[in-house]
Amino acid sequence: MSHLWRIEIATFAYLVAALLFIWALKSMAHPRTAVRGNLLGVLGMGLAIATAILDEHVAGYVTIVAGLIVGSVVGAVLATRVQMTGMPQMVALLNGFGGLASVLVSGADLLNNEAAVRQGHWPIDVLIAVAASAIVGAVTFSGSLLAYGKLQEFAALKKPIRYPLQQPLNALLGLVVLGLSAWLVVAGGAGHFGTVIGLFAVIALASLLLGLTLVNPIGGADMPVVISLLNSYSGIAAGMTGFVIANNVLMIGGALVGASGIILTQIMCKAMNRSLTNVLFGVLDAGGSGPAASEVYAKVRSTTPEDVALLLDGVQRVVIVPGYGMAVAQAQHAVRELGKTLEDKGVSVEYAIHPVAGRMPGHMNVLLAEADVSYDKLKEMDAINPTMDTVDVAIVIGANDVVNPVAKTDPKSPIAGMPIIEVDRCRTVIVIKRSLSPGFAGIANPLFAADNTLLLFADGKEAVMEITKAIKAG
Amino acid sequence: MPVASVLWKAALCVVFCLVVTAGTLLADPLAAPSSANNSAVVAQPARPSLAVSVTIFVLAILLGVEVIGKVPATLHTPLMSGSNAISGITVVGAVIAAGALGRWGPAVAFFAIVLAMINVVGGFLVTHRMLQMFKRK
Numbered sequence: 375m376s377h378l379w380r381i382e383i384a385t386f387a388y389l390v391a392a393l394l395f396i397w398a399l400k401s402m403a404h405p406r407t408a409v410r411g412n413l414l415g416v417l418g419m420g421l422a423i424a425t426a427i428l429d430e431h432v433a434g435y436v437t438i439v440a441g442l443i444v445g446s447v448v449g450a451v452l453a454t455r456v457q458m459t460g461m462p463q464m465v466a467l468l469n470g471f472g473g474l475a476s477v478l479v480s481g482a483d484l485l486n487n488e489a490a491v492r493q494g495h496w497p498i499d500v501l502i503a504v505a506a507s508a509i510v511g512a513v514t515f516s517g518s519l520l521a522y523g524k525l526q527e528f529a530a531l532k533k534p535i536r537y538p539l540q541q542p543l544n545a546l547l548g549l550v551v552l553g554l555s556a557w558l559v560v561a562g563g564a565g566h567f568g569t570v571i572g573l574f575a576v577i578a579l580a581s582l583l584l585g586l587t588l589v590n591p592i593g594g595a596d597m598p599v600v601i602s603l604l605n606s607y608s609g610i611a612a613g614m615t616g617f618v619i620a621n622n623v624l625m626i627g628g629a630l631v632g633a634s635g636i637i638l639t640q641i642m643c644k645a646m647n648r649s650l651t652n653v654l655f656g657v658l659d660a661g662g663s664g665p666a667a668s669e670v671y672a673k674v675r676s677t678t679p680e681d682v683a684l685l686l687d688g689v690q691r692v693v694i695v696p697g698y699g700m701a702v703a704q705a706q707h708a709v710r711e712l713g714k715t716l717e718d719k720g721v722s723v724e725y726a727i728h729p730v731a732g733r734m735p736g737h738m739n740v741l742l743a744e745a746d747v748s749y750d751k752l753k754e755m756d757a758i759n760p761t762m763d764t765v766d767v768a769i770v771i772g773a774n775d776v777v778n779p780v781a782k783t784d785p786k787s788p789i790a791g792m793p794i795i796e797v798d799r800c801r802t803v804i805v806i807k808r809s810l811s812p813g814f815a816g817i818a819n820p821l822f823a824a825d826n827t828l829l830l831f832a833d834g835k836e837a838v839m840e841i842t843k844a845i846k847a848g
Numbered sequence: 849m850p851v852a853s854v855l856w857k858a859a860l861c862v863v864f865c866l867v868v869t870a871g872t873l874l875a876d877p878l879a880a881p882s883s884a885n886n887s888a889v890v891a892q893p894a895r896p897s898l899a900v901s902v903t904i905f906v907l908a909i910l911l912g913v914e915v916i917g918k919v920p921a922t923l924h925t926p927l928m929s930g931s932n933a934i935s936g937i938t939v940v941g942a943v944i945a946a947g948a949l950g951r952w953g954p955a956v957a958f959f960a961i962v963l964a965m966i967n968v969v970g971g972f973l974v975t976h977r978m979l980q981m982f983k984r985k
Contacts, residue, residue: 392908398930398934399930400918402919405982405984408923412930412972412979413976419936431947432948433947434947438943441942441946445964445969446968450973454973465925465929465971468933468967468974472932472936472967475938478956482942482946482956482957485956486948499898605935608935609935612936615941623937627935627937630911631935633916634916635928638927641924734925735927736921736923736927739922739924739982740925740978748983752922
């Protein structure tokens with residue numbers, strides 16, 4: 375009687391934990407409620423872990439608690455020491471660890487249930503889930519680590535590693551993994567435990583390779599898509615593992631995270647007007663179509679910080695468009711200073727954030743928030759575009775492709791159809807760049823040569839600081 | 849809804865669950881882990897049917913889509929790190945696997961506990977840090 379009671383209570387406890395997770399994600403809908411939402415998530419996780427420990431079948435508390443403590447300490451150290459500019463990398467890294475954990479848990483459950491497997495008691499759906507969690511978990515792990523390396527801009531990983539027959543080989547690897555999984559399911563049904571374990575290990579290893587080949591061809595500006603996708607995968611892996619061990623909170627939690635990641639991925643793809651398959655498997659036609667840069671840039675006019683300060687004198691609306699370059703130059707604090715200086719003179723300052731600006735969804739928002747910019751000044755692209763006609767000066771810092779009008783005018787361009795921040799409709803555009811080097815898409819940007827555009831060739835942070843200084847002096 | 853009352857209610861739920869579970873542990877000696885593990889094949893709760901599991905899964909996905917859709921672009925990064933932390937729920941499976949009978953299973957599960965816990969603690973802390981910055985100034 376009490377045995378069944380304990381199972382019921384544990385199941386209810388897991389349900390409460392899942393509800394707390396749902397509540398936590400719901401609270402992310404507004405900055406005001408989001409902090410509390412995160413705490414609710416912590417509560418849910420704590421409840422779930424406590425319930426697991428108190429599960430009647432669990433023994434060996436010392437090792438378990440030791441593992442929890444070691445993991446907590448490492449996680450805490452990593453999280454408190456990372457700088458905001460390193461956030462995308464950190465999210466990628468943590469994501470990877472979760473993926474590997476899913477693989478290990480499925481494997482451990484397999485090992486723990488040797489007797490049941492030998493007797494053929496494991497049904498097909500569970501065996502399929504075992505293979506699935508190995509594949510998705512391993513892909514998440516290696517893919518996330520590679521994404522981490524690319525975001526950290528390790529020299530060896532900056533450019534995709536090209537090898538002959540790339541696409542066919544990747545496809546072959548995928549087929550091999552699927553074939554091995556089918557074999558695993560058959561072997562499991564027949565009770566061949568050793569074969570199952572061996573295949574599990576091979577599938578996991580092959581999937582590690584698969585994760586690398588998947589993320590390898592992805593470069594800089596496409597990273598937001600890949601990171602969202604890997605985020606989703608880690609949830610799917612957790613869900614699959616949950617199915618293997620028949621645990622509701624893993625299934626529900628995994629489904630929530632999987633859904634979250636997929637939606638973000640969709641948003642990112644729509645913001646680039648490219649399909650997911652195109653991002654993952656397509657080859658970006660680097661500068662293929664369109665006029666040569668030298669032609670486009672013949673009429674580029676450059677300016678100085680002092681001139682910019684003069685231009686900004688007496689204007690009413692200024693919009694700042696940040697891009698990945700601002701993150702690289704670590705200019706967010708300087709930009710905030712400029713914004714504040716302008717606001718002190720009665721200018722309305724807003725920030726136009728393109729969905730894929732930066733290397734991660736919401737990247738620019740986090741950097742500007744860290745620099746103490748009030749979140750109500752951070753405007754989404756669709757919200758601010760209609761008002762561009764009344765903007766006096768747009769300051770583009772470190773952004774290129776997201777303000778390139780070619781997306782609207784040239785249907786053969788690699789960025790054709792991509793929604794952009796329409797700064798070309800503003801009265802004056804100041805572009806702060808170090809040089810005329812192309813953005814990620816590798817194409818020329820006619821915005822730079824437009825009549826109402828001036829280029830300030832300098833490092834982002836210095837340039838902005840100089841402008842601020844000139845405004846304060848003048 | 850003020851933060852304090854929400855946390856109070858949530859904390860009460862947690863405490864209730866823990867008290868009932870602990871109480872059962874203490875009240876019934878036969879329910880103690882050491883004796884339950886003496887049998888060679890440990891009695892497991894019946895696995896829910898495939899249809900039931902798929903139902904739960906699908907409903908959870910639909911719920912997730914609904915809830916996530918309301919998150920504004922400005923909070924996408926904390927959303928990612930927050931949902932990432934939740935995906936560390938794998939730690940629950942790792943704890944169960946680590947506590948089971950077996951030779952290699954618990955050893956493998958130990959590493960899973962460490963990894964998943966890094967994911968959980970790191971994820972929630974990073975999300976908290978980011979969310980603290982989003983203020984109306």
